[in-house]
Amino acid sequence: MDIQRPRGTRDFLFDDMKERKQVEDTLRKVFETYGYQEIKTPLFEDLNLFTMKSGEGITEQIYHFQDKGGRDLALRPELTAPVARLYINELQKRPKPLKMYYFGSCFRYERPQKGRWRQFWQMGCELIGGRSPDCEAEIIAMSAHCLEELGLENFEIHIGNLGIIRGILDGAGVSKEEQDEIMAIIDKGEINELKSTLNKFNISDKISKILLTLVNMQGHQEIIEETKKIVSDNEDSLKALQELKELLDILEAFGFYKYTVNLGIARGLDYYSGVVFEIYVHDLGAQKQISGGGTYNLIELFGGGEVESTGFAFGFDRLMECVRLCGAEKELPNTVDVVVAPISNDEKFKAIEIAQKLRKEGIKTDVDLTGKKLKKILSQADNLQAEYVIMVGARELKENKITIKDMKSGNQELLLLSQIPIYFEKL
């Protein structure tokens, strides 16, 4: 019987994992320099955690099941809700702001395609209990920092504030449900569908015109002034706009200018409330969004206190795709530094002894225990990109020596057993 890997999942081989680990370590390092601490939540959670407030879209894509106790559980489709739950369960009384990051896989039952898998990894941060818009600026600047650290350049960071459009809709007396529907269509970017929906909800021509103008607003700081004129008679919108302006100013203090103000971004998940942002890499094709985030009020919805929180996550697999695409990969570390080669079976014990000494010094060492011929061992060592081979043979051992071969130059010399640690001090 031939058992296949489930659809939409992947096996990662040695080099894949080396590359992924490098990217993971890079992000981890950046997050930690901003004072974020790692957390880990379960792979599955109570189904309600996700169905409650993540919006309709996501519930159809959830892997859910009942365990033997009849509990309705779900493989997590995202990590923001689990982190909010963790906060409410464990961290409510900690001093604020709380900065945390996570790295883990999520699951969605969807049709796989480029940049989309059924098991995928997210790496992101949540900043709970900070002040808006300062924490939003930090999060955005930090995500840009991550991308720069990875050597990526071809990304665009789009920033918007849902409060501007929500303010207009509130002012026009549009219900929460209708608003959500409208926001979903804006997120899609379907102008015609937006027009017909605005019509369907009997929204006045004047308001419709404002909305259609807003969703197309894209640019730099000048957008703020232009938008101010358009929404001048709506206080909530003006307030949201002012907040966005402040965010941009702070962002520039962080040293980041390469942003795009985009009032047309809405985010798929319903729990976002204020500032939202998305990062695109157009070369990726259809699944070009590598990150998204914003400010949300999940914690309140789950029965926690009234706490501002902002978060974002990288689609880790898409990030990997970018790194590959841009040729930004770093050199992969070698598998072993040294291979110890017993010339015959008689030297096997001695070879093991030498290998163990090296390993205890932290040197990546392989020792051949299969009784291969020296020729094969050298070939294998070459394949593993070992820097040195230590040949342990009867001739040398008679004088308490071994032969050490530098695999790059091909040079070799005799060494006393006692000198081996000294020889490798430089490694």
Place this chain on the structure above:
RNA sequence: GCCGGGGUGGGGUAGUUGGUUAUCCUACGGGACUGUGGAUCCCGCGACUCGGGUUCGAAUCUCGGCCCCGGCCCCA
């Protein structure tokens, strides 16, 4: 869930107007070389995605499943 393109040894491929034993490269194992790698030569290993149909005969035609790729929907 929908549309389109695919699936041949471990990896990459040739072959598809149906017709002997399915091509080549590479990787791997062994040998030429009894203690010296990345070279050469020889030998070996190993595949038609799965199931049904048409046929004297199917990798090749046909139907369906599975999986992969690109796109839609949706999303990271």
